[in-house]
Amino acid sequence: MSCLGMFFRHRRLLWNLIILDFRVRYAGSRLGLVWLLVSPFIVLAAYLFLFGKVLQVQPEPGMRGFDYGLLVACGLLPWIGFAEGVTRGTSSVLAQRNLLRSQVFPMELLPVTAVCAALLGQICGTALLLAVLGWRGALGPALMWLPVLFLLQTLLTIGIVWFLSCVNILYRDTSQVVGFVILLLMFVSPIAYTERMVPAGLAWMVKVNPLFYLIDGYREALLFNHVPSLGGLTFLGGLAGLALVTGHRYFMRLRRVLPDFV
Amino acid sequence: MEHAAITVRGLSKRYKLYRSRPARLLDFLGLRIGDDERYFEEFWALRDVSFDIVRGSTVGIIGRNGAGKSTLLKVLAGISIPTRGEVTLNGRASALLELGTGFHPDLTGHENIFASGLYLGLDRKAMETLYKEIVAFAELGEFLHQPVRTYSAGMHMRLAFSVATSVPADVQVIDEVLGVGDAYFFGKCLQRFQRFQEEGRTTVLVSHDLRTVLRLCSRCLWIDQGVIAADGSPLEVVAAYTQSVYEERDRAVEAGLSVLGADVAPAQALRRSGAVGVDSVQFVKAGGEPSCVFSIGEPMIVRIRYRSRVALPQAVVSVTVYRTDGVIMCNAISSLDDAKLDLAEGEGTIEVVFGQLLFGPGEYTVSVGIYPSLDLADSASMQHAVIWHKPHTFGVRRPDGIALDLGVVRHPVRWRVVNPLHTMVPGNPSGAVS
Numbered sequence: 001m002s003c004l005g006m007f008f009r010h011r012r013l014l015w016n017l018i019i020l021d022f023r024v025r026y027a028g029s030r031l032g033l034v035w036l037l038v039s040p041f042i043v044l045a046a047y048l049f050l051f052g053k054v055l056q057v058q059p060e061p062g063m064r065g066f067d068y069g070l071l072v073a074c075g076l077l078p079w080i081g082f083a084e085g086v087t088r089g090t091s092s093v094l095a096q097r098n099l100l101r102s103q104v105f106p107m108e109l110l111p112v113t114a115v116c117a118a119l120l121g122q123i124c125g126t127a128l129l130l131a132v133l134g135w136r137g138a139l140g141p142a143l144m145w146l147p148v149l150f151l152l153q154t155l156l157t158i159g160i161v162w163f164l165s166c167v168n169i170l171y172r173d174t175s176q177v178v179g180f181v182i183l184l185l186m187f188v189s190p191i192a193y194t195e196r197m198v199p200a201g202l203a204w205m206v207k208v209n210p211l212f213y214l215i216d217g218y219r220e221a222l223l224f225n226h227v228p229s230l231g232g233l234t235f236l237g238g239l240a241g242l243a244l245v246t247g248h249r250y251f252m253r254l255r256r257v258l259p260d261f262v
Numbered sequence: 263m264e265h266a267a268i269t270v271r272g273l274s275k276r277y278k279l280y281r282s283r284p285a286r287l288l289d290f291l292g293l294r295i296g297d298d299e300r301y302f303e304e305f306w307a308l309r310d311v312s313f314d315i316v317r318g319s320t321v322g323i324i325g326r327n328g329a330g331k332s333t334l335l336k337v338l339a340g341i342s343i344p345t346r347g348e349v350t351l352n353g354r355a356s357a358l359l360e361l362g363t364g365f366h367p368d369l370t371g372h373e374n375i376f377a378s379g380l381y382l383g384l385d386r387k388a389m390e391t392l393y394k395e396i397v398a399f400a401e402l403g404e405f406l407h408q409p410v411r412t413y414s415a416g417m418h419m420r421l422a423f424s425v426a427t428s429v430p431a432d433v434q435v436i437d438e439v440l441g442v443g444d445a446y447f448f449g450k451c452l453q454r455f456q457r458f459q460e461e462g463r464t465t466v467l468v469s470h471d472l473r474t475v476l477r478l479c480s481r482c483l484w485i486d487q488g489v490i491a492a493d494g495s496p497l498e499v500v501a502a503y504t505q506s507v508y509e510e511r512d513r514a515v516e517a518g519l520s521v522l523g524a525d526v527a528p529a530q531a532l533r534r535s536g537a538v539g540v541d542s543v544q545f546v547k548a549g550g551e552p553s554c555v556f557s558i559g560e561p562m563i564v565r566i567r568y569r570s571r572v573a574l575p576q577a578v579v580s581v582t583v584y585r586t587d588g589v590i591m592c593n594a595i596s597s598l599d600d601a602k603l604d605l606a607e608g609e610g611t612i613e614v615v616f617g618q619l620l621f622g623p624g625e626y627t628v629s630v631g632i633y634p635s636l637d638l639a640d641s642a643s644m645q646h647a648v649i650w651h652k653p654h655t656f657g658v659r660r661p662d663g664i665a666l667d668l669g670v671v672r673h674p675v676r677w678r679v680v681n682p683l684h685t686m687v688p689g690n691p692s693g694a695v696s
Contacts, residue, residue: 023369023373024366099381102358102364104340105381260342
C-alpha cells in the first residue's frame with residue numbers, strides 16, 4: 001500500500017508539520033494546552049448531567065454515578081478524536097490554499113497532519129482515564145488492544161478526510177455538511193447509552209456505524225478487560241483499509257489539478 | 263541546448279470554464295466528461311509555447327493582465343501541470359508566487375521562517391544555517407519576533423523574498439512582488455540578482471514595471487494572449503511592448519471618441535493612415551560622421567529622416583533620451599525651445615543638436631515623436647502622428663583614467679572657495695555674511 005509507505009517516507013516532515021500545527025493553533029491563545037484537557041471534561045459533565053442525573057439512564061441495573069461516568073468517557077473520547085479529525089481534516093487543504101497555489105509540496109500530508117494533530121485531545125483525555133482506571137485497579141492485559149483501536153481510528157479518519165478535503169475545495173458547503181453529520185453521529189453513536197438499550201428495530205443503525213465498534217472496543221478493553229469483538233475489529237479494519245486506499249488514490253489523482261481549482 | 267536550465271516545448275495550458283456546477287463536480291469526481299465540450303468552454307491560457315532559458319540568466323516576462331504570465335510561472339514552478347507539451351527544469355526550483363506564501367499570520371517572523379522551510383522541504387537544521395542570511399537580508403529589526411499579521415506589506419514581502427531567494431535552488435521563479443519594496447530594498451534585490459547571475463542561478467520573473475525588467479534582466483519574453491509575442495533583449499522587447507500599448511490606448515481613445523460622436527482628432531487620422539513616418543534615426547558626430555560612441559561634453563546630433571504625405575507647417579518634434587534601464591534622461595520638445603519646424607511634403611531630415619552631451623557614462627536610446635501640433639499642458643492627449651521607438655543605442659564613454667562613478671549627468675558647475683574667516687563670525691552660526 002503506497003499510502004503507508006508515504007507515511008514512513010515523510011515521517012520527519014509529518015512530525016514537524018504536526019508540531020507546527022500546534023504552534024499555529026495556540027499562537028494567540030493564553031491557556032493553550034489547558035483547553036485540550038478542559039474541553040472533554042466539560043462535554044463529559046454535560047453528558048452526565050443530562051443522561052445520568054436528568055434522564056437517569058442505567059445501562060446495567062444499578063450502574064450510575066462514577067461507573068456511568070467512566071462508561072460515557074470511553075464513548076466520548078474516540079468520538080472527540082474522530083469528530084475533531086474529520087472537521088479539521090476536511091478544511092485542512094482549503095485552509096492552506098496559498099500554499100497550494102504557490103509551492104510544490106506533498107499536499108497529501110496536510111489532511112494527515114490535521115488528523116494527527118486533532119488526536120491530541122483524545123490522547124490527553126485517554127491518559128487521564130487510564131490514570132483513573134489504574135488507580136481503581138481496573139486495568140488488565142486487554143489494554144494492549146487500545147493502540148490497535150487507536151491506529152484503526154486514525155487510519156479510518158485519514159482515509160475519509162483525504163476524500164472530504166478535496167471535495168471541500170470545490171464545494172465549500174462540505175465543511176458545513178460535515179459539521180452537521182458529526183453532530184448527528186454524536187447522537188446515533190452509543191456514547192451515553194449501550195447497544196443493548198437500542199430497540200431491536202433500530203439495531204441496524206448501530207451496526208453500520210464504525211464508531212460503535214470503536215466505542216465498544218474501548219469499553220471492552222478498558223472497563224471490562226475483555227478482548228474487543230473480533231468481528232467488530234475486522235469490520236473496522238476493513239473499512240479503514242478501504243477508506244485509506246480509495247481516499248489516497250482519489251487525493252493523488254486530484255492533487256495535480258487541485259491548484260487549478262482553488 | 264547544452265546549458266539550458268529550463269526547456270519548454272509546445273507548452274499549452276487549458277482551463278475549463280464549466281457551463282454548470284454539476285459538470286464541474288462530475289469532472290472533479292473523476293467521472294469522465296473528459297474533453298466533451300458540451301460541459302465546459304475552453305480557455306487556453308498558454309498556446310504552444312516553446313523556449314529555452316540558459317543557465318544563470320535572468321529572464322523577465324512582461325505582458326498585459328491575463329496574458330498568461332502567471333500561468334507560465336506556475337507551470338515552470340511545477341505547481342500547475344501542462345495540458346500539452348513539456349517543461350524540463352534542470353535542478354531544484356524555488357517559487358515566490360504570491361505575497362507571503364504560507365505565512366501564518368499569528369506566528370512570528372522567526373517562527374514563519376522555519377515554517378516556510380518545512381513547506382520548501384528544508385528541515386530545521388538546514389534552515390538554521392540559512393537563518394542568519396535570511397534575517398540579515400529581510401532587515402525586520404524588532405518585528406522579527408512579532409506576529410506576521412502586524413507586518414506592513416513591504417515587511418511581508420521582504421521576508422517572503424528573503425526566504426525564497428535564500429534557500430538553495432537552481433531555478434527560481436518570482437511573480438510581481440518586487441514592486442512592494444522601497445528603493446533601498448530594490449537596490450539590495452538588484453545586488454542579489456547580480457550575485458545569482460554570477461553563481462549560475464537562473465531567475466524567471468514577472469513584472470509590470472518595465473524599468474525593473476530593463477534593469478534586472480538579460481532577456482525578456484513578452485506574452486500576449488497565451489503566445490510569445492516577442493523574445494529577445496529587454497530593450498527590444500520592452501520597446502515593442504510599449505509600442506503595442508500605445509496603439510492599444512490609441513484605439514481605445516478613438517473608440518471613445520466615436521461613441522461620443524466626436525470627430526477623430528486630426529493627429530489620429532494622420533496616425534491611422536500612416537501619412538507620416540520616420541525612416542531612420544542616426545547619431546552623428548560634429549564632423550558629420552555617424553557614430554554610436556560619444557565622450558562627455560562632445561556634441562551629438564540626432565538625425566531624423568522622415569517622410570510625409572502631407573505638409574506639416576506647425577509640426578512639433580520631440581526627442582526623448584532614455585538610459586537603457588528605462589530612466590528618462592531628458593525630453594527635448596521643439597516647441598518648448600521655440601523652434602519653428604515647417605515640415606514639407608515628401609522626404610526630409612530633421613537634426614537635433616545636443617551641443618554638449620551632459621549624460622554620464624552609460625548606454626542610451628531615444629524615441630522620436632512627430633506631432634502636427636502639441637498642447638504641452640495636456641499630458642494625456644494622443645496628438646502624435648508617429649512615434650519612433652526602436653532599440654537603437656548610443657554610448658557615452660567613461661573618460662580615460664577615471665574609475666569613479668560620475669553619476670547620471672555631468673552637470674556644468676563652477677567652483678569657488680569662500681574665505682573661512684567670513685563664515686565663522688561669532689554669534690552668526692548660519693554662516694551668512696552680512
